[in-house]
Amino acid sequence: MSYYGQPVIKPPVWKVPDVPAYLYLGGMAGGCSTMALLAEVTGRARLARCGRLAAAAGASASVAFLVHDLGRPLRFLNMLRVIKPTSPLSVGSWILAPFSGLTGAAAAAELTGALPRAGRLAGGAAGLLAPAMTTYTAVLLSDTAVPGWHEGHRELPFVFAGSAVSSAGAVGLLAAPAEAEPARRMAVAGSVLELIAENRMERRMGLAAEAYRTGRAGAVLRAARVATGVGAALALAGRGRLARISAGACLTAGAVATRYGVFEAGRVTARDPRYTVEPQRRRNDR
Template sequence: MSATLQHRRPGTEAPRLPDAVQQDWHGETYHGRPAVKASSFDWRVSTYIVILGVAGSAQLIAALARRAGPEARGLVRRARLLALGGSMVGPLVLVQHLKTPSRWFNMLRIVRPTSPMSLGSWLLTGFGLLSGLSALGELLGRRWRFARRVGDAAQGPAALAGAGMSVYTAALLSSTSTPLWAAAPAPLAAQFGTSSMAGAASALALMQRAAGEERSARRLEALATLALAAEWLAGREAERRWRRAGIAAPIERGTTGALHHGGGKALGVVAPLAAHGLGRVVGGRVGPLLPELASLAVLLGGAAMRHAVLRAGNESACRPQDAFRVTQGARR
């Protein structure tokens, strides 16, 4: 039997592979087949990511606004209700993607710390329960003081779970073997998190303007502007890593590239920043139309960005050269 096939005793060194085996990959694949399998994630998954990200960041805003005093009570109530609505609608979209509802319950049978899917399932469940308690305090707090206390007590844990909801989907994508997602885990998480905060602030700004609370709406729009600037920086870093790894083609070209640049960047970041900047210059002469359009653009652009990332990731999985470039880069 060859020495490379013999059973090694504990403590002995592994045999050195021949140089022919250790050579770098030069583009060959088995019958040109992809090295990894593309995921089944589609628009429903990207919609789920958007909804739960906005809901999670809404709980963060609710926790911050609660410290502002009684004058922010309306914002706290709307943020909690937005979080509750997202925690209810998001799982329904996800279960629709899973096709078999029992899969959702099966994921809750165990807790596996090494599995982002397992931790994410429990995080989503906990976030939904905590959001329900915090919203219960808003809905029943005027009649029963105990309900108000329960809702306020749940606010802190709900905000922590909301922070996790804002970024965990990026961690879930990055833990796969899909080249585009695995090549930039930290920038992708930052991009998803800041986009979630911008989306939550924009959605709540629309709700505050509809309620006639212009002052808090302007503060939320300022928060959205800061989050968009951070999202822009995170996106640039992710693109830099993709280009350095030589796997940026799926998100820069074709239909997916148009969705990423035209929807995620131009509509979702550049246009709102320009609109908010113009609104600061001209003041109230343009009325609420410009900031409201900017808030809508943030929400639509955030959805386009996530869908482009999902599409580009699946396209990169079908490109064997991308998979080998990422694994070679990780080895070095």
């Protein structure tokens, strides 16, 4: 144990619900931007429209939650003063800021009908940034000393990517029922990726996996897996209105719960010195 049982590392000061909401909304926005780009290319105008609007709303809300957690807008702007390729926080800020601007421009063109060509270009550029948008927060968490996040650094980006894709699929199922088939496929594929990656992460990460299986984080993540699995099954098997709405609701609830569960599990491992000290001792013994 550590000196008088005190934490070995400084626990994160990030707040709830600000950071879990930031994690979910940013991922959903990235997934929706990809969905909008693919829908535009394949001639599905309604699906492209709902994807653009959801991406803009999600990115804007994600920035708002981040700024609220930081306390002052100036702190977010200060992150953009320089770009440091070796810092996930710096790179993430330079992904989030242009992505938010591009999705906002695409949504404005969609709503007003002004400058449609510029709006499509902005939406296309946002779609190209979207894969980074869905995963950079996982890299940001994994690059810390928090055992519950760092030990899962190989799989956590895939967990977040799968969750983002299933979230976007849920938006498409709910908002564009007439063109929901691609969204249905996204929902199922994202759910499968998320569940497989999460299972692999917990099996590989050693002692820190305990925080993902016990306490509040464990309960939330179990509920998330159930909601995601049920949502994927409904999306795959059901074509009716009730099945579509139920699938979208379950997938959204599962994605929100996954982000909160991962966040809470990391905080648990930061507070308890055992998660830091025991793996270090085992590595030294080997």
